[in-house]
Amino acid sequence: MSRRARPGSVGRQNVPRDQWLEIGAECPHCGERVTEEMVYSWRPVPDDPKLLLLWCPDCGDRVEINHV
């Protein structure tokens, strides 16, 4: 969980919403597929309604998706 990236920019991916709901996204850390079932928070930041937070089941890393 220690990364040197700036807060708020850690591995965020832009994924079309339809694509994300259908096939999920890829963990930027280990490449495991993360899906809707692993969503931790659908809207963690009120000012940023497109942001999704998930936890990767494989490496435990946080995955941020910006569904567009």
Ligand SMILES: [Zn+2]
């Ligand atoms: Zn992972």
